[in-house]
Amino acid sequence: MNFDLLKNALVKALLEEGLTEYEIYYMSDESVSVATLNKEVNSFSSSESGGLCLRVLVDGKMGYASTELMSESEMAELPRRAKSNAEATEKPDTVGIYAGSDSYEELKIKKVELLSAADLKDYAIKTGEALFAKDPAVKEGTSSQAICAGTTVRLVNSHGVDLSLDCGINALIGEAVVGVGDENQQDYSFKILTGDETVTEVVDEAVSEALARIGAGSVDSGKYNVVISGNQMRSLLSVFSSAFSAKAVIDGMSRLKGKEGEKIASEIVTITDDPQREGNAVGTTFDAEGVATHRKAVVEAGVLKTFLHNRETALAMGKETTANASKAGYSSPIGIRPYSFAIEPGDKSQDELFAMAGDGIYITEINGLHAGANPVSGDFSLQSAGFLIKDGKKAEAVKGFTVAGNFFELMKSISSLGNKLERGVTTGFTGFCSPDVLVPGMSIAGK
Amino acid sequence: MIEKRLYEQILSIALSGGADFAEVYCEYTHNGRISLLNERIESITDEVVSGVGIRAFRGTSTVYGSTSDTTPLGLIKCARSVAAAMGEVGEGQSVVLTERIFPNIHPVRIAPASAETSIKTDLLKLACSSAKAYDKRIIQAAGNLLTVDHTIEIANSEGLLTSDRHIRTRMAVSAIASDGTETQSGSCSPGRGMGLEVFEMFKPEDIGTEAARQAMVNLGAVYCPAGQMPVAIESGFGGVIFHEACGHSLEATSVGIGCSEMCGKLGQKVANEKVTAIDDGTIPGAWGSVNIDDEGHPTQRNVLIENGVLRSYMIDRLGSRRMGMPSTGNARRQSYAYEPTSRMTNTFIDNGPDRNEDIIASIEYGLYAKSMGGGSVNPLTGDFNFAVNEGYIVRNGKICEAVRGASLIGNGSKIIQDIDMVGQNLATGQGMCGSSSGSVPTDVGQPLIRVSNITVGGR
Numbered sequence: 048m049n050f051d052l053l054k055n056a057l058v059k060a061l062l063e064e065g066l067t068e069y070e071i072y073y074m075s076d077e078s079v080s081v082a083t084l085n086k087e088v089n090s091f092s093s094s095e096s097g098g099l100c101l102r103v104l105v106d107g108k109m110g111y112a113s114t115e116l117m118s119e120s121e122m123a124e125l126p127r128r129a130k131s132n133a134e135a136t137e138k139p140d141t142v143g144i145y146a147g148s149d150s151y152e153e154l155k156i157k158k159v160e161l162l163s164a165a166d167l168k169d170y171a172i173k174t175g176e177a178l179f180a181k182d183p184a185v186k187e188g189t190s191s192q193a194i195c196a197g198t199t200v201r202l203v204n205s206h207g208v209d210l211s212l213d214c215g216i217n218a219l220i221g222e223a224v225v226g227v228g229d230e231n232q233q234d235y236s237f238k239i240l241t242g243d244e245t246v247t248e249v250v251d252e253a254v255s256e257a258l259a260r261i262g263a264g265s266v267d268s269g270k271y272n273v274v275i276s277g278n279q280m281r282s283l284l285s286v287f288s289s290a291f292s293a294k295a296v297i298d299g300m301s302r303l304k305g306k307e308g309e310k311i312a313s314e315i316v317t318i319t320d321d322p323q324r325e326g327n328a329v330g331t332t333f334d335a336e337g338v339a340t341h342r343k344a345v346v347e348a349g350v351l352k353t354f355l356h357n358r359e360t361a362l363a364m365g366k367e368t369t370a371n372a373s374k375a376g377y378s379s380p381i382g383i384r385p386y387s388f389a390i391e392p393g394d395k396s397q398d399e400l401f402a403m404a405g406d407g408i409y410i411t412e413i414n415g416l417h418a419g420a421n422p423v424s425g426d427f428s429l430q431s432a433g434f435l436i437k438d439g440k441k442a443e444a445v446k447g448f449t450v451a452g453n454f455f456e457l458m459k460s461i462s463s464l465g466n467k468l469e470r471g472v473t474t475g476f477t478g479f480c481s482p483d484v485l486v487p488g489m490s491i492a493g494k
Numbered sequence: 495m496i497e498k499r500l501y502e503q504i505l506s507i508a509l510s511g512g513a514d515f516a517e518v519y520c521e522y523t524h525n526g527r528i529s530l531l532n533e534r535i536e537s538i539t540d541e542v543v544s545g546v547g548i549r550a551f552r553g554t555s556t557v558y559g560s561t562s563d564t565t566p567l568g569l570i571k572c573a574r575s576v577a578a579a580m581g582e583v584g585e586g587q588s589v590v591l592t593e594r595i596f597p598n599i600h601p602v603r604i605a606p607a608s609a610e611t612s613i614k615t616d617l618l619k620l621a622c623s624s625a626k627a628y629d630k631r632i633i634q635a636a637g638n639l640l641t642v643d644h645t646i647e648i649a650n651s652e653g654l655l656t657s658d659r660h661i662r663t664r665m666a667v668s669a670i671a672s673d674g675t676e677t678q679s680g681s682c683s684p685g686r687g688m689g690l691e692v693f694e695m696f697k698p699e700d701i702g703t704e705a706a707r708q709a710m711v712n713l714g715a716v717y718c719p720a721g722q723m724p725v726a727i728e729s730g731f732g733g734v735i736f737h738e739a740c741g742h743s744l745e746a747t748s749v750g751i752g753c754s755e756m757c758g759k760l761g762q763k764v765a766n767e768k769v770t771a772i773d774d775g776t777i778p779g780a781w782g783s784v785n786i787d788d789e790g791h792p793t794q795r796n797v798l799i800e801n802g803v804l805r806s807y808m809i810d811r812l813g814s815r816r817m818g819m820p821s822t823g824n825a826r827r828q829s830y831a832y833e834p835t836s837r838m839t840n841t842f843i844d845n846g847p848d849r850n851e852d853i854i855a856s857i858e859y860g861l862y863a864k865s866m867g868g869g870s871v872n873p874l875t876g877d878f879n880f881a882v883n884e885g886y887i888v889r890n891g892k893i894c895e896a897v898r899g900a901s902l903i904g905n906g907s908k909i910i911q912d913i914d915m916v917g918q919n920l921a922t923g924q925g926m927c928g929s930s931s932g933s934v935p936t937d938v939g940q941p942l943i944r945v946s947n948i949t950v951g952g953r
Contacts, residue, residue: 091580113539300636378539418867428718429951448903451720
């Protein structure tokens, strides 16, 4: 059934239940992926799915019900489920369904044309072959994958708001397994696919980073000047970004509570949130409530300027919404998430950062973020790998150590920023970016 | 959910691209979530997951298509795209299905969907109010009650047509403690492959109290010192050490493509002789149990390591083709949108010969990890990490001050050699394990164990 037929069936059922304030949020995804293992195509997969989430206001409380079953009978059933869920909810809804913004930004990031299965197959094979051709140490288990993924969102509500968004990416992954002597190592590279040059970039990065891991030594426990790579700092930022959510603040789950206007980071740190960051593959012009989105500074020169809000938290704290209402999945309740959340780059080249560190460690891998980092307290202790920095230069590979600290203290002690912004590949609307950062005196546990 | 004749038609189409095997997986799942925050029900969401995954094999090449469009036309379109991706489409071999019913060894007394919402909200309120009542410094207690009612049908070109219904229930409470300067958290989240009767086994007030107790311990804890030391890891979720350090490396997902440090080691001594490790998907009502796996193969008890010797891998159908070994009933997937692969079910280190008190007494200076968080591993190298949620320093054989912010890192094949004491209080803990076929419920478990030397990350 197409969306309009579904919507008509649903609206009819809503009116029969006496429900006049509602929102219909429909999200559909399609993706195709072709993978090789040892240069041979070994897997092809395609998926299509679509889900519809109904939000209704019943006696001042919000009820949700969601389904992937797109039939007329399911649409007739959904309002009753949402109503019953609203009735058992105890939290009053203070903002209701959104009446719509006066204007919305133009969508600057246009959807790319998704590659055909045949093109994906060509890219996967080319990449698989190039990985093996790159170095004789590349061995069995080496794989590649070319992917296209598209998402469509439609938000329609009882106030006449009708918004839609269509976005997609093509991406390439190369995973190199290398063996030298008895030791095997692997690494991967994941990039937005724009053409044959991406194949070269992915292959070079995956193979060189896998090889760099071979023969990694250990480090002594102690305090070190640490350069955290942009990609790893991005991951740390993603884990602790919940502290910037006004909902976490209101619920007593953020250490940043009461710190608006205060210095929470080193004065060289500026963090922006941009729904349409230049250079990103996906972007949006409206949030999960239908509010028009915009770029904002969250931290400016180390000072916390604003928390991230949806309409409910903004009302509770006497602020304007920052249009960061979000849903973790199509069926999730309205929460808060950033869009493209970035520590803005500074002016130092990587070599300059190493020179400033003198003797220290360059961290290029952090694992176990879902467990070894506590978003509430800010404490982290994480398995890491990277390179020693000796006399201001990158030296031999090291692994098998942890880096420990507290994110909120780390933000205050960042002493220098790299000049290149690293950004991840994401198919959703939330992503994190960071340059390399230099942090003096971090705790390292090794041998 | 789908007529037998339509299954036969879809399978025949899926085979028509030159495949030697085809399978259809059809799912209808109702997920319910009730969230409590600030002492009131914050939100209630429910979701119907409905769709079909169609898979075809030729040798070890696979094609997978999935769709939420479960109309006959949608299914035929998906099957045709699978056939076309496999190769030149010809005449599909006809398939005749025979229905097979496997026994249900996980009976449910109170299906969550059939209970009044107020019964569920009351359970959650009881847990969270117990957490708040534990201490004045507990400033927040958040709870979720999660219920899953999952029905699947599986048909394949070998003639199998079967189905299963699986229900699971979990309550997760997290407590936040603050003394005005420090903020720390604690959590407790038991679950079972059962209905609401699970709360006769786990009293909601105990769940809340445990979360609050852990948050208060962490509030009073000092930072964990860093370095290498012996560590005693408590039973229950402590078993995550085996899950990460060894379990993933025994899955056909990595063994079948030669990317595991456990390749080619069957019959060899890979662990300390005190270590016997088992994966058992048949434990009645356990969190990681199912009657049949997601390829329609009954789950079974697999002894992975017996007295230190590697006895078995965990194998799905594709892994079986790659490795030339039979399936072990370990094929799992989060939903129809994922191609299944070999995964753990309930995986644990069995009871050993040592008395628990002797294990603590044996440590001159080290760490007692009472409660573990999650972790991760690289199966190729065996390098793993996991977090300690509640830990204490051990001095002269006595448990002393609480420490926080610790993690343990090491290498799997080395650490299982270094598990040199195994106690006798086997218990399990519940987790959601993430891998290429999505997030699936798995139990981890062990008695109290001692690892003779491991790197403790702290500061």
